[in-house]
Amino acid sequence: MSALQTDATIKANGRVAHRFSRIVLEAPELSRTARPGNFVMVKVPDAAGALLRRPLSIHKAEAGRGRIELLYEIVGPGTCALSRKKAGESINVIGPLGNGFDFHSQQRDALNILVAGGIGVAPLVFLAQRLKKGKMLALIGARTAAHILCAADFRKLGCAVRIATDDGSAGLRGRVTDLLVDVLMRREKDFCPVLYGCGPKPMLEAIARVCRENRMQAQVSLEAHMACGIGACLGCVVQTTRGYERVCKEGPVFRIDDLVW
Amino acid sequence: MQDLSVRIGSLALKNPVMVASGTFGYAREFKGLCDPGKLGAIVTKTITVRPRQGNPVPRTCETPSGMINSIGLENPGIDAFLDEKLPVMQKYGVPVIVSIASEKDPEEFVALTRRLDKIRAVAAIELNISCPNMKKKRLIAQDARATASCVRTVRKATGKTLITKLSPNVTDITRIALAAQNAGSDALALINTVQGMVIDVEARRPKIAQAVGGLSGPAIRPIAVRMVWEAYKKVGIPLIGMGGIMDTQSALEFFIAGATAISVGTANFIEPGIAAEIVSGLEEHLRKNKLAGIKEIIGSLRAGLA
Incomplete structure (x- = not known):
């Protein structure tokens, strides 16, 4: 499965708690292919000082309705500009990215x-x-x-x-x-x-x-702070027992004993 | 059909749009997001003799209209590059330009060049003598004599097109440009990143681990355009212009200033398909202005104000 770039229509975007917002996107293909632990790179709208995309985890995916949700904290000019986008407008996203959680071998007990x-x-x-x-x-x-x-x-x-x-x-x-x-x-x-x-x-x-x-x-x-999110820039690496690995590509999910603190 | 083809040394490009070293990985990372087959050439991440694990984190930081990076030339080394990366890159049917750097000058430059010289899939070699993140006190590209000596030595090791990548962190780029040309470089790539620094004022610490890194993005574009223009007036070999190119409009500035080709860098991170889009954009611009080819624009800056 490779990532795709898409203009997603915003179905809802609003505050859920102190400085936290939730955005609902119409993104049928993403809603089908996304797996828990994947993230998307969101292009921030016309915000001064925010050049790079923002990596945001996929918070929910409903393939039936063709929607995904992202939950984000408003911390800087990028996420602040994102929080001002209204339903009906669209944002550009790239995803699904990253490896995701491995939960297929889980047991009944x-x-x-x-x-x-x-x-x-x-x-x-x-x-x-x-x-x-x-x-x-x-x-x-x-x-x-x-x-x-x-x-x-x-x-x-x-x-x-x-x-x-x-x-x-x-x-x-x-x-x-x-x-x-x-x-x-x-x-x-x-x-x-x-x-x-x-x-x-x-x-x-x-x-x-x-x-x-x-x-x-x-x-x-x-x-992690990321520039590209697709494994090209090598900016977001983390120290593991195998050496540096890219949070955006080999991660963002790691086995905890593979990480070097 | 407008003619976008250009020549860089002995290398013929179907169009003048390339991607800058370090910003396009080894091309496969862009699968589904950009068709590398549409580009004029692909420049690899810089390769060294031995694998390099790169610099400590944090390695990148966003800045006003730009970003700072200090990756430290993380790469798998020449052996793994030739075994694993190059075979995939050559599948796109586009010239692959291999960027190289050395940890021991000039022996490693020569060793790398000799190996690449024998490989058909290598269309050209770019000498990265201007990476600001290798913990060297002084870059080769900051000294005209060191530049001349390095280029002259490498020149003897290959008949392939040799591109020398210049640093903007100098007082007079034309002196370095001339030195590289006179030592036998077929073309010049400019500019590498501008050295910069960002401080977290609460922590009173630099925001990237190496303190100083390389600034890229639209913030450095006017510096890059100026340096291409200055170099164009002094040297005769082709220039590959780069520094904050985000779209067709900004690419055109470089051609008008004197670049024969351009490289898209930081913009690949934000719009992975942008380099291919610029190819169409240039064609459209030529058609609209009833120009037969890109060569009519190169160095076409008019003097003074209208």
């Missing part, structure tokens, strides 16, 4: 634990849409209650949800990895935990520690 930090929920909701076997548990970490994303989406997909916030305004006061340690301690022994994560680097590093201590495997999706 799997306990799929989705660990999300901040905007890292974006690809994990798509993964939850597609996971068919085993139980699902989403652990969401955020700065405050106002920063929590997608708890309802996960519940609708049949996920149990637990929350941690930095200030304790919702759920556990602490880190999402504190929740993870707790879950692993109390889990039912006849379920085999399988970990998927996405979030800021310190969170992923903490997951790596928990995985080592519990002799567990995990797949994590990395965020």
